Amino acid sequence: MSLIEVKDLKIGYEGHIVLDKVNFNIEDGEFAIVVGSNGAGKTTLIKALLGLVKPVSGSINFNGLKQEFIGYMPQETKVDSNFPASVFEIVLSGTLNKTLFYTKKEKKLALDNLKLLGISNLKDKSFQELSGGQRQKVLLARSLCSTEKLLILDEPSNNLDRESKKDLYEIIQELNKKHNITIIMITHDLDHGNLIGNKIISVTDGTVISESTDDFVRRVHHE
Numbered sequence: 001m002s003l004i005e006v007k008d009l010k011i012g013y014e015g016h017i018v019l020d021k022v023n024f025n026i027e028d029g030e031f032a033i034v035v036g037s038n039g040a041g042k043t044t045l046i047k048a049l050l051g052l053v054k055p056v057s058g059s060i061n062f063n064g065l066k067q068e069f070i071g072y073m074p075q076e077t078k079v080d081s082n083f084p085a086s087v088f089e090i091v092l093s094g095t096l097n098k099t100l101f102y103t104k105k106e107k108k109l110a111l112d113n114l115k116l117l118g119i120s121n122l123k124d125k126s127f128q129e130l131s132g133g134q135r136q137k138v139l140l141a142r143s144l145c146s147t148e149k150l151l152i153l154d155e156p157s158n159n160l161d162r163e164s165k166k167d168l169y170e171i172i173q174e175l176n177k178k179h180n181i182t183i184i185m186i187t188h189d190l191d192h193g194n195l196i197g198n199k200i201i202s203v204t205d206g207t208v209i210s211e212s213t214d215d216f217v218r219r220v221h222h223e
């Protein structure tokens with residue numbers, strides 16, 4: 001059974017349909033890459049998966065996964081980089097606790113995720129003083145605090161230099177392969193040998209084409 005089944009989905013904003021006749025599945029353990037030009041509707045599609053945009057028609061079925069247990073790393077983070085929070089506080093805020101008092105279990109989860117991403121040493125640093133690559137890892141650790149199953153990443157490597165990008169992609173691949181976390185990632189990085197997913201969801205001409213990475217490469221080469 002697929003982890004996510006999208007059937008005949010139509011989505012958009014008031015008086016403006018962005019995507020129609022959208023059909024695709026996400027299997028447990030997959031690494032799906034979402035591509036498409038600016039304004040094509042990638043973020044709208046992701047927001048629909050997260051329940052932030054309501055479908056006009058059609059359905060999204062999650063099999064055994066609650067929408068609130070999806071880890072989400074937005075493109076432009078709501079964490080203001082001038083906000084004087086420590087790395088630990090930011091990662092902790094990714095837990096589903098909406099009060100100011102965190103339990104021992106939540107604190108452990110935050111520490112475990114810092115460790116998992118190899119950034120325990122940054123724990124007490126202020127977010128402000130981190131490099132771009134370090135910030136992205138912190139935000140990734142934060143989004144991991146709300147899921148053990150599915151991470152949705154919106155252009156996580158934006159504005160990173162080549163080395164930091166490579167480093168971040170390696171970590172995301174490890175989360176997928178070693179920790180069996182299903183990944184859906186929007187990216188523009190298709191031409192740097194970074195075709196790391198097994199499935200490509202192309203958002204184009206008001207709908208999506210979902211195909212294996214190999215089929216995508218063949219199709220794009222023929223166009």
Ligand code: ADP
Pocket residue numbers: 013014016018036037038039040041042043044045203
């Ligand atoms: P992408 O992520 O591929 O760049 P978006 O999903 O952000 O594309 O945008 C798709 C279309 O939806 C664009 O035409 C954009 O202007 C429109 N759009 C995005 N967000 C909103 C919104 N909150 N209200 C109305 N229209 C929006």
